[in-house]
Amino acid sequence: MSTSTETLERFANREYEFGFVTDIEQETIPPGLDENTVRLISAKKNEPEWMLEWRLKAFQVWKEMSEPTWAMVKYTPVDYQAITYYAAPKSDDDRPKSLDEVDPELLATYEKLGIPLREQEMLAGVAVDAVFDSVSVATTFKGKLAELGIIFCSMSEAIQEHPELVKQYLGSVVPRRDNFFAALNAAVFSDGSFVYIPKGVRCPMELSTYFRINAMNTGQFERTLIVADEGSYVSYLEGCTAPMRDENQLHAAVVELVALDDAQIKYSTVQNWYPGDKNGKGGIYNFVTKRGLCAGHRSKISWTQVETGSAITWKYPSCILKGDGSVGEFYSVALTNNHQQADTGTKMIHVGRDTSSTIVSKGISAGVGQNTYRGEVKILASAENARNFSQCDSMLLGDRCGAHTFPYIDVQSPTARMEHEATTSKIGEDQIFYCNSRGIETEDAVSMIVNGFCKEVFRELPMEFAVEAQKLLEVSLEGSVG
Amino acid sequence: MLKIENLHVEVEDKAILKGIDLEVKPGEVHAIMGPNGSGKSTLAQVLAGREDYEITKGSVAFGGEDLLDMAPEERAREGLFLAFQYPVEIPGVSNTYFLKAALNAVRKHRGEDEIDAVDFLKLAREKMKLVEMDEKLLGRPVNDGFSGGEKKRNEIFHMAVLDPKVAVLDETDSGLDIDALRIVSDGVNAMRNENRSFVVITHYQRLLDYIVPDVVHVLLDGRIVQTGGKELATELEEKGYSWLENDVAAAATA
Numbered sequence A: 001m002s003t004s005t006e007t008l009e010r011f012a013n014r015e016y017e018f019g020f021v022t023d024i025e026q027e028t029i030p031p032g033l034d035e036n037t038v039r040l041i042s043a044k045k046n047e048p049e050w051m052l053e054w055r056l057k058a059f060q061v062w063k064e065m066s067e068p069t070w071a072m073v074k075y076t077p078v079d080y081q082a083i084t085y086y087a088a089p090k091s092d093d094d095r096p097k098s099l100d101e102v103d104p105e106l107l108a109t110y111e112k113l114g115i116p117l118r119e120q121e122m123l124a125g126v127a128v129d130a131v132f133d134s135v136s137v138a139t140t141f142k143g144k145l146a147e148l149g150i151i152f153c154s155m156s157e158a159i160q161e162h163p164e165l166v167k168q169y170l171g172s173v174v175p176r177r178d179n180f181f182a183a184l185n186a187a188v189f190s191d192g193s194f195v196y197i198p199k200g201v202r203c204p205m206e207l208s209t210y211f212r213i214n215a216m217n218t219g220q221f222e223r224t225l226i227v228a229d230e231g232s233y234v235s236y237l238e239g240c241t242a243p244m245r246d247e248n249q250l251h252a253a254v255v256e257l258v259a260l261d262d263a264q265i266k267y268s269t270v271q272n273w274y275p276g277d278k279n280g281k282g283g284i285y286n287f288v289t290k291r292g293l294c295a296g297h298r299s300k301i302s303w304t305q306v307e308t309g310s311a312i313t314w315k316y317p318s319c320i321l322k323g324d325g326s327v328g329e330f331y332s333v334a335l336t337n338n339h340q341q342a343d344t345g346t347k348m349i350h351v352g353r354d355t356s357s358t359i360v361s362k363g364i365s366a367g368v369g370q371n372t373y374r375g376e377v378k379i380l381a382s383a384e385n386a387r388n389f390s391q392c393d394s395m396l397l398g399d400r401c402g403a404h405t406f407p408y409i410d411v412q413s414p415t416a417r418m419e420h421e422a423t424t425s426k427i428g429e430d431q432i433f434y435c436n437s438r439g440i441e442t443e444d445a446v447s448m449i450v451n452g453f454c455k456e457v458f459r460e461l462p463m464e465f466a467v468e469a470q471k472l473l474e475v476s477l478e479g480s481v482g
Numbered sequence B: 001m002l003k004i005e006n007l008h009v010e011v012e013d014k015a016i017l018k019g020i021d022l023e024v025k026p027g028e029v030h031a032i033m034g035p036n037g038s039g040k041s042t043l044a045q046v047l048a049g050r051e052d053y054e055i056t057k058g059s060v061a062f063g064g065e066d067l068l069d070m071a072p073e074e075r076a077r078e079g080l081f082l083a084f085q086y087p088v089e090i091p092g093v094s095n096t097y098f099l100k101a102a103l104n105a106v107r108k109h110r111g112e113d114e115i116d117a118v119d120f121l122k123l124a125r126e127k128m129k130l131v132e133m134d135e136k137l138l139g140r141p142v143n144d145g146f147s148g149g150e151k152k153r154n155e156i157f158h159m160a161v162l163d164p165k166v167a168v169l170d171e172t173d174s175g176l177d178i179d180a181l182r183i184v185s186d187g188v189n190a191m192r193n194e195n196r197s198f199v200v201i202t203h204y205q206r207l208l209d210y211i212v213p214d215v216v217h218v219l220l221d222g223r224i225v226q227t228g229g230k231e232l233a234t235e236l237e238e239k240g241y242s243w244l245e246n247d248v249a250a251a252a253t254a
Helices: A003-013 A035-044 A047-065 A091-095 A104-112 A143-149 A155-160 A163-169 A179-187 A429-436 A443-453 A462-479 B040-046 B070-078 B095-109 B117-130 B148-162 B180-190 B232-241 B242-253
Strands: A025-029 A087-089 A128-131 A136-141 A151-154 A191-198 A206-212 A224-230 A233-241 A248-251 A254-259 A266-270 A281-293 A300-309 A313-317 A316-320 A327-336 A341-350 A356-365 A371-377 A387-396 A402-411 A417-426 B002-011 B014-024 B028-032 B056-063 B081-082 B091-093 B166-170 B197-202 B213-221 B222-228
Touching: A003 A266, A035 A047, A035 A179, A047 A179, A047 A191, A151 A155, A155 A163, A155 A191, A163 A191, A163 A224, A179 A254, A179 A281, A191 A206, A191 A233, A224 A233, A224 A266, A224 A316, A248 B180, A254 A266, A254 A300, A266 A281, A266 B222, A281 A300, A281 A327, A281 B056, A300 A313, A300 A341, A316 A327, A316 A356, A327 A341, A327 A371, A327 A462, A341 A356, A356 A371, A356 A402, A356 B242, A371 A387, A387 A402, A387 A443, A402 A417, A429 A443, A429 B070, A429 B091, A443 A462, A443 B014, A443 B095, B002 B040, B014 B040, B014 B056, B014 B222, B028 B040, B028 B232, B040 B056, B040 B070, B040 B081, B040 B166, B040 B197, B070 B081, B070 B095, B081 B148, B091 B095, B095 B117, B095 B148, B117 B148, B117 B180, B148 B180, B166 B180, B213 B242, B222 B232, B222 B242, B232 B242
Parallel strands: A128 A206, A191 A224, A206 A233, A224 A254, A233 A266, A248 A281, A254 A281, A266 A300, A281 A313, A281 A316, A300 A327, A313 A341, A316 A341, A327 A356, A341 A371, A356 A387, A371 A402, A387 A417, B028 B197, B028 B213, B081 B166, B166 B197
Antiparallel strands: A025 A087, A128 A136, A151 A191, B002 B014, B002 B056, B213 B222
8 A cells, every 4th residue: 555545544533623612601401392492492582472483383394394314424313302402601691791791711712713702802804793502692893883784693682673674584595394404493593693784885894603512412503694785795704613522413504695686695604513533423413504595686695615524514505596697606615534424515596587606516535534515506497598607526535435426407498508517536646746756745735735626615715714714624634644 | 976776676566677776976967768668767756755666675875865764755855856757737736836835845854944935936937947937837736737848847947946966857858849858958957067966767869969968877677788878878769779678688598
């Protein structure tokens, strides 16, 4: 066996650097899910009656649904009665009025994660909402944004303060009965972020939410809703981490985006949930529904995701291109190492005329990881002159991992133009040797080659996060080579 | 500078090199000629540290150190350079980024400070002129979409930036038209000096019209069967390798 194969085999040695547990007083409800759980969550959050009704309907729907089995992932079934559906830092009883009142332990956690919550230490131009287990603990730069009429707050707060917007848009893109996990989320979602950008406003800073699962046996069900009114623009980033635990933890989020006429939403994700140990024990089940509606003419929604964490990823950020001339984009890097499995991709549904979509997917598999791209491009008869470009590239590190591609295409309009490219490459010993022979170490070579492979996606990320993503990829590849 | 003694190499239990002895002194240019399958490229790859080859016997000393004991990147940092016969493409990684990383790895090893982007660009521009390389190739991904000639020039350009003690050129002339051959050779000649040595591996004599060697070796079936001055190359061109093959066969049966 050659050295590079051998070194690639050493992939198993990576460490997860965000695996610490925060020792904080938690308020949790007992595990299990029935109607009372839903009522209890709603009551904890002091929600209005209409919200409770909405949740209960979702719960009814969920009870009749069964878990999807079509994805190319294998996992021990989730016991939905063994999960705790609500966990909050105890101080939530008496919500902090300012960051000074936030539990210092919690602030220390976010600092450890590199999320500077204190505004004076903030990266210039990034407003952060941080969600710890079930509740949002702090949203920064709120005042400055409010001057422009921008609403950036936790979902709980939006339900209280902006019920008309929430009522109008919640569930409008991902209906409660959309799928098993979406229904579950609708019933028990705890918190998440809410963003509204008024007409003609260009949000002057990146909006960012950081999700953290801390409590044991707790599910995280966040719900994010972003509405960009006519002619507005917003760039939003979410990041996520979790402690190392032997049990699998469930994360079932729903994200809905709505772009009205001439509005643009750029949504970037750097997902680094705990992936489980090298033998595949523990890790997050990441079952997420993300969808954007280009409701208005000439609107644009762009998804960029860097998925390096989670034991199982099941996620298809999609766009419904309803408005004429609307644009959907999906740029994805998914890395599976050790026993990680990812089944991810996108759906582009072309409804309006002159709509166009771009899909660029980069899958990287190492260890015994399994990486699946699953995508659908659907061009309805109404979508005259629709265009799609898809590119799905897979890279294999070592010879025990797998890459799979399932592109579905459904074209009902004769004027559609489709382009599809797909490649699979094995990270070449030739490439590594070439780098070595110029003095570059194998580990650096692999990270260079992988980063080069992902370049088309990284350049879509906001700059400081592109650097983050590159680093993350390096950390995720650490120990794979040497 | 480089001393190869009784080097035996196998690939998948098949003997490829069957006892090579070769000494290259500082400032010398040695040419290794031979037909396809004689083991020329194997020798180049073994010197650079490719792992697919099993060294069953012999030794290689590089500046007094045991070359075979070093990892490929250590060899490079110590000043050994291999210009590839088939330079490898690395999509998405710019030539500048790659070469700067390589140079800094070498500099770090030498105990020098890392070069910054501005100084690197200055150096790169200067060295590109040696091989009349188009500056736009700096920003392009390493060898990706380069023509055959551009790839070979890029190798010599890398060599010029990394400033090695010993450069092994593996069939750098293959795939080059006569103009490119002259340009690449001029680049190599400009780098010749009393400290730097070259091992030029080639199938054809024509490269040696431009890069004039001090010593010519003929490699046949894993052995150096003839060593001489530059006139040996001309003789080979006239008589072909069969001339020596017959000799070898005769020697074997004698």
